[in-house]
Amino acid sequence: MRAVRVSFVTAAATAAALTAVTGCTEKSAADGDGVIQVTAADSTCETSTTSVPAGQVTLKIANKGSRATEVEILFPDDRIVSEKENIGPGTKYTLTAEVKAGAYEIACRPGMKGLGVRQKLTVTGGGKAAARDPKLDKAVAAYREYAQEQADATIPAVETFAKAVDAGDLEAARNAYAPSRVGWERTEPIAESFGDIDPKTDTRADGLEKGQKWTGWHALEKALWQDKKIGAEQKTLAAQLVTDLKDWQRRVGRAEITPTSMANGAKELLDEVATGKVTGEEDRYSHTDLSDFRANVEGAQKAYELLKPVAAKNDAALTTELDKQFAALDALLDTHRSTDDAAQNGYTAYDKVTKEQRKELSDAVNALAEPLSKLAAAVVK
The missing domain is CATH 1.20.1420.20 (M75 peptidase, HXXE motif)
Structure with missing residues (x-):
């Protein structure tokens, strides 16, 4: 059983949640293709980029808050692409995922409750991830x-x-x-x-x-x-x-x-x-x-x-x-x-x-x- 999260949110609610976020910084480029540094804290969620190419995406997560947190990659309708729960205070975790081109959000959820603090993420490319085995x-x-x-x-x-x-x-x-x-x-x-x-x-x-x-x-x-x-x-x-x-x-x-x-x-x-x-x-x-x-x-x-x-x-x-x-x-x-x-x-x-x-x-x-x-x-x- 995961910590509870509010059910599918409306576009307006999501926009309001994003507007209310403070202290979230965004840089223009990832550390490398598909690599995103995510710094989670008690009230902020900093990401090193807002855009990556389709295919393999790696979140290098550091929790600098005082509570365990959860980090998710989300579709616009709140479905989860990939997630990591229970990232303890002062700890790091690397999350690898595959994503197609489209609009997403990265959410940090301090205490693993609520909608969390969110950052927009655009995945660019031809609409699908690279061919795989x-x-x-x-x-x-x-x-x-x-x-x-x-x-x-x-x-x-x-x-x-x-x-x-x-x-x-x-x-x-x-x-x-x-x-x-x-x-x-x-x-x-x-x-x-x-x-x-x-x-x-x-x-x-x-x-x-x-x-x-x-x-x-x-x-x-x-x-x-x-x-x-x-x-x-x-x-x-x-x-x-x-x-x-x-x-x-x-x-x-x-x-x-x-x-x-x-x-x-x-x-x-x-x-x-x-x-x-x-x-x-x-x-x-x-x-x-x-x-x-x-x-x-x-x-x-x-x-x-x-x-x-x-x-x-x-x-x-x-x-x-x-x-x-x-x-x-x-x-x-x-x-x-x-x-x-x-x-x-x-x-x-x-x-x-x-x-x-x-x-x-x-x-x-x-x-x-x-x-x-x-x-x-x-x-x-």
Whole structure:
């Protein structure tokens, strides 16, 4: 679950947000073709250029603010081309993306909330990125099919969950909760690329914007486990969750997918694990975090496996390391399998995972995340 962001904004709202920005400087040239220096702070977002050629774009990001930030490349309608979340204060990150000619925005989102501070970006060229290895086109097509399959499989699972809620069956609803999330968690970067869906379906209580109504899985999770009740409000929320996820299902085929967005998305899934699942914050009432954990890893591994033929040709040492670290994390997760509690979707309840075991999981995620951060650059060498 990403930090919540306001849904699709109108042109007027975007213009107002841009006009209100202060302290944002823009230079006339990038450091090199396709390279943009991005300096994020608590109230500013400085970019070294407003124009780059179509093709590979590299954001060299430095967070000089006091809070974690998120940096995104956005289409005019707020769909995400590529992003990096949780860039800590005083840290740097390099984000590689592929963009076609057109108008975009670069957004820095201090605290990872709201519309963020934005800079316009024009991508020049013949309307499309440079030709790429046909194996990468095949990988993109296969990943698009995978994302659609996961969305299609989610709908009957979430309908089972919603029917249990509607029937007032607390135990059945608890047992259906974690399975209903698997397809979403495997392909969450695709879902998040549509900025209005994730806030409605997967926002935690601490991610709510001021005045935002809490809807989706986690509002229901709290009712089922902490409040231990199902009332009219929960039945309405469950029905709305089905409606919102069917909207996501219809849109998946229109998502912007590139080899670099696949690679960056795989890294984002590992970041989701590190910042939500390992900490126990994601499913804090149900403690079904390990089910989500596994789904995130499976989604990251799918993207990697599809990109591996090209990445291995360009950087064999990297893919060898990634194979090793994925295998290690998979094996570690297997040690936490359990059939004692149907609500846990085959895993140990996370509140029963010891501090030492959580540290072991965290170390394994970090060991995989570091080489995975290099995958995007490897596929476009």
